[in-house]
Amino acid sequence: MLTAAIASGDPRSSARLLASLEQSGLVGSIKQWLMPMEKLPDSSEQLPDVVFLDLSHDNEAFFTFGAHLRRIHPATRIIACSATVPPSPQLLLEAMRGGVQDFLPKPIEPEALKGILAQVLQENEGKDRPSFNKLVVIMGSKGGVGSTTVTVNLGVKLATHAKKRTLVLDFARPLGNVHLLLDLQPHFGLRDAVENLDRLDSHFFAGLTTRHKTGLEILGGASQPEEWQSIATPPLERVVNVAQSSFDIVLLDMGSQFSPEWSTILRTARMILVVAEANVPSLWALERRLMALTGFGIEPDRARVVINRWHRNDEEALKSIQKEIRRPIFACLPNDYRKASLAVNLGTPLMENHNNLLNDRYREIASQLAGIDVRPFAKKSGLGDLFSFTPKR
Ligand SMILES: Nc1ncnc2c1ncn2[C@@H]1O[C@H](COP(=O)(O)OP(=O)(O)OP(=O)(O)O)[C@@H](O)[C@H]1O
Ligand SMILES: [Mg+2]
Structure with a gap:
């Protein structure tokens, strides 16, 4: 830098x-x-x-x-x-x-x-990496597997538990619904950023984001399906860069979209969390997506797999997929339909609650991303083999 x-x-x-x-x-x-x-x-x-x-x-x-x-x-x-x-x-x-x-x-x-x-x-001989190293992209292996839920809850934990200045960029297509999960009504969003590229600096950007009471900030996504027709990918790269100049961690919810145009942004990401469910269509899509990411030049170490809606019975399927994709699963988020849908419908992130396993998992991932101590919990939960925190980059 x-x-x-x-x-x-x-x-x-x-x-x-x-x-x-x-x-x-x-x-x-x-x-x-x-x-x-x-x-x-x-x-x-x-x-x-x-x-x-x-x-x-x-x-x-x-x-x-x-x-x-x-x-x-x-x-x-x-x-x-x-x-x-x-x-x-x-x-x-x-x-x-x-x-x-x-x-x-x-x-x-x-x-x-x-x-x-x-x-x-x-x-200056690579005194630093030519990127801010603050970008974490969250993508679904396919639609509906929980990319937005993971982005929002992780964002809240990064802001509250890890005390990081955290921003969520809602780049999901065709519509962005991050704000709904947080019960926010953004006045400005992605479209305003892209339409004002010539004056987009950290000051202008600060006026476009919306703050949640937890401290998490969001740049609202598309609110009309046709908005994306006028948004090209290269300007998004510049939005991402300005975002990184103002925050400690930037989470980007890109939903399940995938195209070579995104490779520049993906290559600058510190980590890409690919969210999947432990069922055949989702794991099939996961495997192909990981291969495509490798094709973009992204080292396997940077594309991590998060299994959402995990259930104890999934262990066998996950053991075999780990072999297929030749990397460990980064995290498993237990299936908790009641808590997840309550959180979504109330527009509140998952509550702090000692008995809430889902909440604990999010806190663990946030700690890992923020580089703070990760409390050993795997044995207690029985997810030991399926939750592998490898050393951070
Ligand atoms: N751990 C979980 N346990 C149970 N249900 C969950 C869990 N995580 C997410 N869900 C539910 O799964 C559904 C889809 O979640 P979400 O909207 O985050 O998916 P998405 O990948 O962002 O979808 P899209 O492709 O439409 O953007 C929601 O109803 C959400 O409440
Ligand atoms: Mg979504």
Whole structure:
């Protein structure tokens, strides 16, 4: 992850650049410097990996500033953003003297920006992974197996038990119903994010999310089936990146949809939880889905299987599926129709209750994802073989 700063004399232009940087998914922290600066940074200050000079009329002040930065911190990459396209030879010469190494035309093209940032990251020799590593995707092996129930209850446990700033992105198709399970009425949602990509930064994004009383936040999904017709997948990638810049953990309910277009988002996920039931159609679909994920270049270690509505009699079937898919089942969530449907119909997540096995399981998974102590419980419940927490990434 890179650190960056934007030096600009125009707050609106600076905000646009900020949004583009957040959307790139490659920048962790971003400073905004107002030009001309009253006091120039000195060598004792920690300077960012990349500085963007948002050129305007008075280029001289920017280049003096750039040259100063290069002098005190030669490792900083200086990139000029200019609306003069192509830059004149005179401008290029002045920029070079001002320590500028790259030129980006304005308005900034996301792919060009990402290309330069990726290059800087590579040059900085993988000090960090080029992603936020906060995204957990939840998908159903087929429809109706519990992808949304798992997303919501896990989200609540991450927010309450693990005390993580947690966001649910409702990307299920054709309709998103995360809000129903939490009895929320979002005023804004996915569509607003996608329709305002040019100003989508963490500040704007905060205005689109809806908070549940547990602290869990959601970005509401599609409320009309035809909404998805106007939503392409690449902009979703940018929504995911901005979301990760504001939260500790981002859960993405993608329902049971599956297409190669999603591979970019799936590849950046820290973990993909594939929810299935222990019946033939669901396990059949699970096996194929896992194979397809491997085909997208996702290591088996990152695609974990969650068996929902588990019942003791399922153990034999699950033992054989573990052999088929050549990986252990990550978690089993017991079948509890009464509690699950009560929770859904009341719009309340599963209650904290010591006798509630389902609730315990969700807490265990949340602890695992959040990297906090997992209490040994398997023996007591008899699910020992079917609940394998392998070391976290
Ligand atoms: N552990 C459980 N025990 C019993 N019932 C459950 C359990 N988990 C979920 N359910 C029930 O299964 C049904 C489907 O759940 P859910 O809506 O989460 O599935 P989904 O995979 O998101 O479906 P869709 O494909 O429509 O998005 C709901 O009625 C829910 O209450
Ligand atoms: Mg669903």
